[in-house]
Amino acid sequence: MNKFLILITSLLIIFSCKAQDEITNISKSCNDLKFRNLIYYQMCLDWNLSADNILEIIQNKHEEYLPNDVDFGHFYGFTPDSIYIKAELTKNNKLYDVLLDSESWFLLTEKHTDKSQLFSCRDPKISQYFIGDFVTEALVEQHPELEERYKQHDQTAINTILQYQPTTLKDFNGHYFSTNLTLTISDTKIKLNTLDYDLPLFLKEDDSIRAYQGLAKEQTQGNFIFTLFIKDKRYYFQSPDIMDNKIIEVHKKD
8 A cells, every 4th residue: 555655656746747848048139120220129129028928829839831942031031120039948858949030930949959940820819929920911811900919019119219319419410521421410300421311210328329210201210320429539430321331430510
C-alpha cells in the first residue's frame, strides 16, 4: 500500500512539475523608426504586449508557408518600417526566439536548430493585440473592424504627436547654408534647397530636432526629412537624401 501511495505521489509530482509554456525577455526597439517615420515611431511606443498576451497569440496561431526562394522580409512585411516586439518562448524544454510584427505576423525560431516557422493570427479576438491585421483580404472583408482598428491606432499616434509639437523652435529657426545646401526653418515651414515643406512635424530632444513631413499628404505624412543638432556651439545637419546621409556642418546666418 505504501509503495502504491509513493507511486501515485511521484506521478503527481511529475505532472505538476511538467514544464509550462513561458514567455520571457520581452523587448522592443523603436529608436530606428525615428529616422524613418514619426507616426510609426509613436505607434511603436504605444504598442505593448504582456507575456500572457504573447502566449495567447502563440496558442491561437495559424501556420503560414515560408518559401525559400523569396525575399522573406519584404514579402511578409518584415521591413525596416515595421514595428516589432521580441521575446523568448520556452516550450517543452525548448527555447525559441519570437518576433512579432505589429500587423499580426510572427516568427518562431528554435534556438538550437535555427529553424524558423511563420505564423499569423486570423482570429479577430486574438488579433486585437496587434496594431493592424492585413493577413488576407478575405479576412478584412469579413471583419472590417480590423482595418478600422489600424486607422484608430494611426490617429491616436497623430494626436499624441500633435500634443508634443514645439510652439517655437527659437534655437533652430533661421537660415543655414553649406556647400550645395540651403535650409530655412520656421515653426510652420521648411525650405530645403528647392523643396518646400508646409506644416512639418518635429521631434525635439535636447540640442537636436528631427523634421518630418506634415500631415497634408497622406502618402508621405510623418516621413523623416532631416536631423539638425548643436554640438560645441556648431550646427550639424544629416539627411538620407543629402550627401548619402553624411553629417554636414552648416553655418547659421545671423
